[in-house]
Amino acid sequence: MSLLTRNKAPKLADHNAGRQLFGSRWATITVWIIAVVWTIPSLGLFATSFRPKADISANGWWNLFVHPHFTMGNYSAIFSTSTVSGIPNGILPYVINSFVITIPAVIFPITIATMAAYCLAWVKFRGSDAVFYGIFALQIVPIQLALVPLLNLFTTGVHLGHYTLVPGLHIAGKFLGIWVPHTMFALPLAIYLLHNFISSLPRELMEAANVDGASHFVVFRRIVLPLSIPAIAAFTIFQFLWVWNDLLVALTFTGGTEGIDPLNNKLAGLAGTWGSHWELLTSSTFITILVPLAVFFSLQRYFVRGLLAGSVK
C-alpha cells in the first residue's frame, strides 16, 4: 500500500465498527433511546418521592410533569422524629448505621489486600503462585457457602468433639460482627485486582529501592501505596457500592439487631410493612441511592483505569 493512499485514508472514526454497522446517526439514536429507557424507572421513583400520598395512588407518576404538584412532605416525614412513619427516629439512624458499617468495611479489606497483593507480586516465595491461584479461585465461591458456619464461629466458636479450637467470639449483632465478614468476603477480588495493578509497577523502581537497602515495609509505604492509588480508588468504589447495597450479609450478621441495621436492610423490611406507604418508600429509596451515586461520580475517573489494569490486553 502506497503512502499516498494511506494519507488519503478517511478518518478513523468512519471505519469504526459501530458506525459501519448502523451508520453514525443510527448508532447515536439507538444509544440515546436506550439511555432514555434506562432512565425512566429512576425518574419514576424520583418523581413519585415528591408527590403527595393521595396523588400517588390516584394516577401515574408521569402526571407530575403534566400537572405539577410537588411536596417535600415525604422527605420531612421520613426524617421526622415523631412517629409519622412508624419508625420512632425516622430513617436518619439507619443512614448513620450504613456509614458506620460501610466505611471500615472498605478500609479494612483494602489495606489487608494491598499488603497481600504486594507480597504475592514482589516478595515471591516457594508456593506463592499456588497461594495466588487459591485466592483467585475463592473469588467466585458463593458467600452463601460461608454464612452459617461463620455465624456459628461468631456465636459458639469452633469445636472438635469436646475440644474447643476457637472460643465463641461474641461479635454477632455488633458492628465488628459485620465488618469482619465483609472484610473476609472482599479479600479475594481485592487481592486479585490489586495484584494485577501492583505487579505491573516498573521493576527498576523496586530494584533501585532494594539496592538502596530499603526494607519491604519502607518500599510498601513509600513506593507501592502511593503508586497504587488508582487501583485502590477503583476498588474503593466497588467495595463501597457492594457493602452499602448489600442485603444478604447484613440480614445474616445483624440478625435484626435494631441498633445496627443498615438502611438498605431496613428498606427491604419496610417494603413489606410500608406496603401502602409508597410516598415514604420512594423517598427513603432515593436517599439510599444518593450516597453511592455521589461516591461513584466523584471517583469514576479511576473506576475503569484501576479495574482493568493488566487485565485487558
Added chain:
Amino acid sequence: MSSFWRDNLPKLGQMFASIAIFLAVLSVIFFIAGKANGKKQRPIAIFVFLGPALILLLFGLLGPAIRTLLLSFKGSASHSWVGFSNYTWLFTDESERIVLRNTVFWILFTPIVTTGLGLLLAVLLDRMRRESIAKSLIFMPMAISFVGASITWAFVYKYANPNQPQVGLMSSVARHLGFEPTNWLLTQPLNTFLLMIIFIWSQTGFAMVILSAAIKNVPTDVVEASALDGATGWRLFRGITFPMVRSTFIVVLATMVVATLKLFDIVRAATGGNFGTSVLANEMYSETFIRYDAGRGAAMAIVLFVLVLPVLCYNIFNLRRERTIA
C-alpha cells in the same frame, strides 16, 4: 434531638476508634518488623504482609465452605448424619423443582443478554460524540442497590383493578394499547422474566463500561488496515473487533453468571420468593434462617457452588495461560 445524638454519636465514635486502632496496630507491627534485618527480614515480611489475609480467608471462606459441605449431609438441627437425603429432597420436591427451573432460566438468559447488550452499547458508543452523558445514564442503575431497584421497578410493574387508574407504567401502557393489564408479578412464569429485567437494567452499564474500555484498547492501525482492505460493518466487527475483545467479553460473561447465581436481593425485595419466582440463593436463605433447616440450606449452597465450578475452572485455565504468555 439530644436523645438522637446520645444514641448515634457513640456509633460514629466506635467507627473512628476502630479505624484508628486498626491503623495504629498496623503501624506498630510495620515499625517493629521493619527493624529486623539480615536473613530474618524476608520471612518476617511475608508473614506480616500475607498472614492477615490468609487467616481471614481460612476462617472466613475456606473453613466455612468445608463445614457447609459437612452440614449438607446432616439433618435440620445438624445432629445426625442423613446421607444424601437433603440432595434427593432438593431434586425431587415439587416446589423445589420450580426453584431449580427458575435458577436455570436465570443462568440461561440474564448473563448473555446483559453482556450482549453491554457489548452492543460499547460498540455503538465507541467514538460517539458526547458519549459520556449517555454512558453515565446507562451506568447509573449499577449504583442502585437491588432492593432500591426492586422498589424503583414497582412503579413499572404496579397493577390496579380494572375500574381503577393504572399507576404502573407497564400497566398504563398496556391499557393505552387497548388490552387490559394483568397483575404482572403474579403471572407465572412471566414474573421471573420481569425480575430478570431488573437485573439486566442494573448490570448492563457495568458490562458496557468494561467492554467499552476493551474496545478502546483495540489498536487503531489494525482497524484502519482492515477497513482499507474493504472490511465494513458486520464483517469488521466479526473479523476484528470481537476477536480482539473476546477474552474481556468472556470475563464479563463469567462475572455475570456468578452474580446471577448469587442473586438474592431482587427476588427477596420484589416478591419475597413467592408466586413461583424463588431461586436457589433465596431459597437457601429461607431454608436456613426462616425454616431453620441448616442441612437443606447447606445442600443448596453446595449445589450453587457446583454450578459455579465450571466458571471457576475456566477462569483458572485462562489465568494460567495468560500468565505463561506474559
